[in-house]
Amino acid sequence: MGAALAETAANESNWREALGARILAQWQSLTTEEQEAEVSFPSISPQYDLPDCREEPTIDLMRPLQPGRNGIELRCADPYWVQNLALQLHIYREVAVLQNPIKNGEILQPEHVSLIRYDTGELGKGFYLTLTDVVGSEAKRSLRTGTVISPDMIEAADIISRGQPVTIRLKRPGIRIEMAGTALTDGHLGEHIRVRNDRSQKILSAEVLGADLVQID
Incomplete structure (x- = not known):
């Protein structure tokens, strides 16, 4: 059994608990919010045991830690050994x-x-x-x-339909002008669509702000 991983271990599952705790600590250091998380080793036999190690093995991640399947490399200095393991990070x-x-x-x-x-x-x-x-x-x-x-x-659902009347708002520091226009394309909230100024017939690009309102910045 990995001695440094589970000095007081009484059964073969303790190295999993200790290793899982180290992985969870790494994960918590990467996120600013509290999350319900756990680690499992679904591809490893319940009877599998780590070799002895006089010091705590180092953990190297195969890629940045993320929810789901992760690969790690355990490395022991004394006696020297390397183990590649797969684990599942459940978030x-x-x-x-x-x-x-x-x-x-x-x-x-x-x-x-x-x-x-x-x-x-x-x-x-x-x-x-x-x-x-x-x-x-x-x-x-x-x-x-x-x-x-x-x-x-x-x-995003379209809230403006092609051909419908719209209010075109021109907003500048200290200035706000509104004019009648017509939508030339469908559009959803936040999308930029083509509209026509009904008075000047000029074609403009404007952001959809509401069901009948667009804005030129």
Whole structure:
């Protein structure tokens, strides 16, 4: 058994606990928020034991530590040995999950989603931590109940349609002018779209601020 890793160990699982604690300490040093986390070694036999080491083995990460699967290299100086191990870093967080099936093009409403605890290391496509991040978005394809919502599944819904009347706001320090215009393209909140000044017929690029309001900076 790795002596320095578990000097008071009474069973073979203690080196895992000690090594896991060191990994968790490294992870906590990388994040500013408190998170529910744990480490497991799913690919290692329960009977596997580390060789003895008179000093605490050093830990080298194969890549920057992240939720999910990680590779590490344990190195002992006396007696000399090197062990490559795989571990799973579980980071549990509440993420946005569909509570009802959604059709392609449907707008997500508050009753469609809720926050449910998941191991984010298993969510390789990404996730959302707040309902406000997804409510009001448009589904890019049909989605089933229980789906963890990821960025590739939704997009910002258009709130301005091509051809609709809009108010064009020109804002400068100490100056604010509004004029009537027409949207030439669809647009979602924060998007820059082409609009036409109805009086001058000039084509402009403006940011969508609301359902009928755009602004030229």
